[in-house]
Amino acid sequence: ESIPMKSLSCYNDYNSQVTCTWMEHSEAHALVGMTLYHRDNIIMEDKKMLCKHQTENDLHEAPDSFVHWVCRNTTINFGIGVDDIYSFKPNKMLQAELNVHLFQNVQTLPPQNLSVGLMRSGDFLLTWKAADGSQGLGNALEYEVTYKREWEPWEKAASLLLSNTTHCRLSHEDLVAGSSYIARVRARPGWASGFAGQYSEWSMEASWETPEGGLQPKNLHCLFNGADRLMCSWEVKKAITTSVLFGLFFRATPSSAEEECSPVNEKALPHIPYVVQSCEIPVSNSNSQSQYHVSVRVKTEEKLIEAYKNIKVLPPANVSVTATENQEYELRWIKHTLGYSFIKQGYQVKYWKTHQYEKVSLRRYRS
Template structure:
């Protein structure tokens, strides 16, 4: 296919007189990084345990293994395989884990984890410069009307006046022109072999009132080596209707295909290859190259996507060739990018779960918890988690424990009486919030739970007994008789006019007669009431103050009350 060799036809009109060759380029598609699922934790004493997830489709194409390399400021160890300890596969992914046994840990030690394909993958090809020459396309294609009414096409190349012409020799050009609505397969083709960069088209060969479009390409004329045509130049004035690209049938394999390289004759090798879209979702490939006479391999740094199709993408990378390079053979090959990441054990410490968790009920009804942990270089915080036995762990209470405290007393008010509880504990590496470089990591697993049985509440029977005693005292016969007696005494203490000695003699037993008017007199203490008859017009008895009574001396001397005869 022409497009995979860099031969393609632009569709847009280019209004600039000397534009560079057009390219449709994008960055490489984003690949699902398997290292994003890699998680490694260590107990910082015996082992490092790693887990990762592979896409099932990707694993079917290229299964990957995890390698690790331990390094420090003193020395570097060789890369080793982390042997899988088990896998768990679903329809969409496969979860794997492995364990690195190690008994030596320090802050200055770090691990580099790298995923590599289980089976080596390589696509290489030997490349000879002079057998794969593909020149850069001409530029500055213009059309001018001659004095005779014909049309003169002219163009420029980067090889004009260049010393590379000595190597390339005479250049050959091919010019195509057509009407805008025609396909290029039906275009007229003209070949210029004399080194001229012009072509005159006779107006008699063109239809009047139609619009034409033209393009040009070139290659070395010598036939000693295999020469490829350059890409087509920019078109003059009009859009192009390119033919449909016949893409190759997609193969089942995900390996890159159709690796091709061409030399532009000056200082650049252009390589293209195809990658299946299904493969590009999970894997990334990089182009590497080296001279045939050298063992040093280099990576091509300018990889881009030049075209995208529903089933594949076309990648391209340009390899620089030093000036005045002897025509030495090159080897190019594609390598699968091995995902890798840096891992620092001291920042991913998952402590071993506490063990020997015990409980002891104290005399005051509280519970004392104690547990053990493995001795380590770091401090630990603890978290107590407890719940009722019939509840789930989601409905739990949590208590934070100070650093390196391996005992805790559950308050009595946090537990309900006559209930059954389950308690567990876990640990976490302690790090001061202000410290940047310190031990870090997630919570450990929970310890085995221990059961607590709370007794009945002893205060409730005492309260009930007091209430019953009060009720018994209120409802007893002696209490009722005492209440009646108090009531009688209270009634007798209320004043009653019929009982007063002011209104009858000591020996009087008959009912009182209507009283005549009584003059008020003054006693030694208090006030004297003035009594009137029932038919009197007085509204109510009058009370004479003591001060007013002093104005009557006779009444002060006579301190008796006169009764009517």
């Protein structure tokens, strides 16, 4: 119920005068404005009532966001059985018209019973049926199937357009091994059918798992920005990235030398044991025939360890202790011979009383 009708209140003197009060929102009044009409079941003709804007002084209250009106009218029809009818009409013509050709403005209900099955070939078969009530369109419907991995946004989902069918085969070669997928489907009249309209809402989603595919890098793909960058990304098992590093190698032409892309960036994927690695290849002198060959493989890591800076001498042999005449003790040993006689060796001697190793004494010698 509108604010004017909800606020409308009328009374009369049961002689000749009818008085009504009502209000409308200030913004609505500025845009369109309303007029109050009165009729009864005797004359059956709408009569415009004369209305006057009530001021703040008349209302004895603070101003608000509404315009208040008081309206008056004269009539001679009073009595039991006389029905007084009041109505509002906008001061501007407000309407819209349209001739609707039913089969040029079709939006069906979403497809139903979307399901996924595994085929002997390892491919996956998606099946569905037209919504109840839409079967009358027969083969006039075309379908859009979108599918993605669970963690990906729908904006990056793969999309297929199909006509005259309610099933779709997804090749295992087009899917990433060891991933969780979801799919959905929607329908609209096909352009070739002579019907027209817009897509239905999406169907309920269906999900499935692809089998594991080993440890090889997977889902390698590249996108060219059309100017000067080729962005490549791939996925690898998170666990093995702690032991091996993967690099992206590329050739701009079959005859050019192979180059390594750098740096390689890495992003962990939520709730799955894979990471996404990526690298951006700079592109120059591109044309419509340009074709890059890219390869992801384990990088060979090398570390320089200089032998002369990392010597660990074997322990001395034949350690012996001899008491001397002046009540001292002489400690002797045979040193380990190094490859070069000019290399000096240092020694560290520890000695302690029996069962008192925590009170060890330490001396150092060189030879």
